[in-house]
Amino acid sequence: MKYRLIENSINDINHFVKTVLTNRGINNIEEFMKSNKEDLEQNSFSDLNNIDKGVDVLFKHIEANDMISLVVDPDVDGICSSAALYNYLENMIVEEGLPKINWDIVTHSGKGHGLSDDIKINSDTKLIITPDGGSNDFKRHKEWKDKGVDILVIDHHIVDKESEDAIVINNQTSNNYKNKSFSGVGIVYRFLQAIDDKLFSFNADNYLDLVALGNISDIMDTSDYETRYFIQQGILQENLKNPFLRILVKKTGVDVGSDLERYIYPIDVSFKIAPLVNALLRLGTVEEKEKLFTCFISLEEELSTRKGICKETINTMQNYKESQDEEKQKLLEDISNIITEEDLRCPVLVLDVTELVSNPEIIGLTAMNLASKYKRPVILGSQKDKDKANITGSVRLNNGFPDQEFKETCLNSGLFGFAQGHNAAFGFAYNKENKQKLQEYFRKIYGDTVLDNEHIVDFIIPSVDKICGSDFFLIQTYKNLWGKSVEEPIFAIEGIPFYPMSLDKLGKKEDTVKYTYSRIEFMFFRCSSEDLILKMANGLEYDPTKQYAINVVGKLGISTFAGKTKNQMIVDDYEIVEVKSDVEDFIF
Numbered sequence: 001m002k003y004r005l006i007e008n009s010i011n012d013i014n015h016f017v018k019t020v021l022t023n024r025g026i027n028n029i030e031e032f033m034k035s036n037k038e039d040l041e042q043n044s045f046s047d048l049n050n051i052d053k054g055v056d057v058l059f060k061h062i063e064a065n066d067m068i069s070l071v072v073d074p075d076v077d078g079i080c081s082s083a084a085l086y087n088y089l090e091n092m093i094v095e096e097g098l099p100k101i102n103w104d105i106v107t108h109s110g111k112g113h114g115l116s117d118d119i120k121i122n123s124d125t126k127l128i129i130t131p132d133g134g135s136n137d138f139k140r141h142k143e144w145k146d147k148g149v150d151i152l153v154i155d156h157h158i159v160d161k162e163s164e165d166a167i168v169i170n171n172q173t174s175n176n177y178k179n180k181s182f183s184g185v186g187i188v189y190r191f192l193q194a195i196d197d198k199l200f201s202f203n204a205d206n207y208l209d210l211v212a213l214g215n216i217s218d219i220m221d222t223s224d225y226e227t228r229y230f231i232q233q234g235i236l237q238e239n240l241k242n243p244f245l246r247i248l249v250k251k252t253g254v255d256v257g258s259d260l261e262r263y264i265y266p267i268d269v270s271f272k273i274a275p276l277v278n279a280l281l282r283l284g285t286v287e288e289k290e291k292l293f294t295c296f297i298s299l300e301e302e303l304s305t306r307k308g309i310c311k312e313t314i315n316t317m318q319n320y321k322e323s324q325d326e327e328k329q330k331l332l333e334d335i336s337n338i339i340t341e342e343d344l345r346c347p348v349l350v351l352d353v354t355e356l357v358s359n360p361e362i363i364g365l366t367a368m369n370l371a372s373k374y375k376r377p378v379i380l381g382s383q384k385d386k387d388k389a390n391i392t393g394s395v396r397l398n399n400g401f402p403d404q405e406f407k408e409t410c411l412n413s414g415l416f417g418f419a420q421g422h423n424a425a426f427g428f429a430y431n432k433e434n435k436q437k438l439q440e441y442f443r444k445i446y447g448d449t450v451l452d453n454e455h456i457v458d459f460i461i462p463s464v465d466k467i468c469g470s471d472f473f474l475i476q477t478y479k480n481l482w483g484k485s486v487e488e489p490i491f492a493i494e495g496i497p498f499y500p501m502s503l504d505k506l507g508k509k510e511d512t513v514k515y516t517y518s519r520i521e522f523m524f525f526r527c528s529s530e531d532l533i534l535k536m537a538n539g540l541e542y543d544p545t546k547q548y549a550i551n552v553v554g555k556l557g558i559s560t561f562a563g564k565t566k567n568q569m570i571v572d573d574y575e576i577v578e579v580k581s582d583v584e585d586f587i588f
């Protein structure tokens with residue numbers, strides 16, 4: 001295992017926040033911390049183009065009691081956007097004594113977004129609203145407009161021009177709106193503020209929980225002050241208003257320990273809530289997606305009669321997530337069985353898994369796992385069309401792979417049909433006959449040796465007694481700060497005395513290993529049967545007469561279980577080394 005400090009890291013646990021934020025490139029720490037509590041950017045709803053037109057057209061159709069189609073986009077931000085708008089308007093018609101809204105709720109049957117072909121809109125509709133999507137659907141806008149139907153787009157996706165046939169409210173097309181990293185539900189929130197302004201009401205803030213959920217799930221840049229402010233507000237206890245979200249947080253066992261201010265941390269939304277909701281939205285039926293939306297728009301009093309639906313929906317999500325994980329796990333095992341010596345001699349793993357893949361959706365996820373397992377870039381693809389010789393799929397790089405221009409390196413080989421996306425994650429196509437040539441090319445470029453994974457860490461702690469309980473407490477206190485672009489700090493702790501007898505196996509599959517030392521629980525999740533730590537937990541591969549130490553890289557915090565708190569490290573990587581007892585030699 002290799003690791004090194006982030007360049008110029010002051011590596012000072014006594015200045016924890018300063019060290020981490022400086023490492024993230026944040027220079028004005030005072031201002032940054034202020035942005036958690038204050039909307040420093042001060043964008044206003046009136047900075048968004050067409051917002052008044054949007055409010056007017058909505059009221060025109062509500063007052064005329066027309067049918068209104070609400071197109072629910074199939075991701076977490078999409079659900080949050082539609083739910084916030086729906087819930088706000090349902091509350092508004094009661095408060096304002098307006099007629100009941102004649103809703104047509106539309107969900108996608110496939111993977112489409114906006115006004116794609118996989119939706120059915122009621123032909124009696126007079127207004128179509130597409131929150132979190134649809135800016136690009138120029139042709140559809142014209143078709144509906146020609147039928148006399150109005151279209152209201154409330155979106156944040158990048159688009160070349162504003163549609164001529166729809167009312168488009170989008171921060172990307174609004175020059176005056178400075179924050180370009182604000183998600184769909186953020187733009188919906190501004191739209192609700194515009195209605196508040198018209199009605200002299202203050203109801204938009206009742207949906208801050210959904211604003212946070214959507215922005216985190218859509219991986220918006222949290223170094224943007226506005227996005228940051230709304231995320232930090234939306235995770236406060238006092239702003240948890242959505243009854244289903246409350247149940248979801250409880251049922252999924254998301255834990256903020258003794259934090260009384262917040263009900264969830266952004267990193268837990270990313271790892272525990274969003275993947276569940278997305279699994280259902282990717283694999284679920286139209287009916288299941290409709291039920292999910294029903295859950296998000298249910299009022300507290302309705303939930304008592306809809307308890308069944310909520311429970312069922314959460315079960316469905318968990319089942320889909322599990323089957324997605326299992327499918328990925330099975331594919332990983334199948335792939336391990338077909339990898340040849342020849343493949344492993346190459347510093348880049350080039351794999352054609354045509355025979356193994358039934359669901360291309362999990363290729364990217366699987367490539368990521370393979371890259372960290374084999375500690376090298378993975379080019380994972382399959383032949384989609386038997387008549388074409390093209391292998392297509394996903395490339396993922398292992399953490400710390402030194403070639404920052406890997407995509408360019410691939411293209412320079414002249415062997416790829418295309419390579420598109422980010423440097424660390426991109427799609428590709430190459431001719432099936434070229435696999436060996438590719439391996440030869442990479443061997444020539446990088447040499448025969450496999451490049452080692454190098455972890456880039458914020459802190460190196462040279463001995464476990466250099467970190468104490470109050471450090472863990474402090475680290476936990478700031479857990480709410482981390483998100484996209486302001487990532488959670490990574491620690492290396494060196495030379496921890498290691499006694500394999502103190503290892504415990506946990507979990508249904510017994511693939512989690514816990515090592516307790518100096519009142520710290522070191523957690524090793526999802527160990528494979530090849531993991532040395534799991535072998536040692538099974539009493540294998542260690543010599544009881546020898547002394548060992550372990551070096552670990554991972555994240556620190558406090559876990560709470562049944563009211564008891566424990567100092568904890570979630571271990572990303574480790575190495576176990578034999579310690580020569582020089583001390584005795586010295587004494588005798």
Ligand SMILES: [Mn+2]
Pocket residue numbers: 077078132156183184185218
């Ligand atoms: Mn979105």
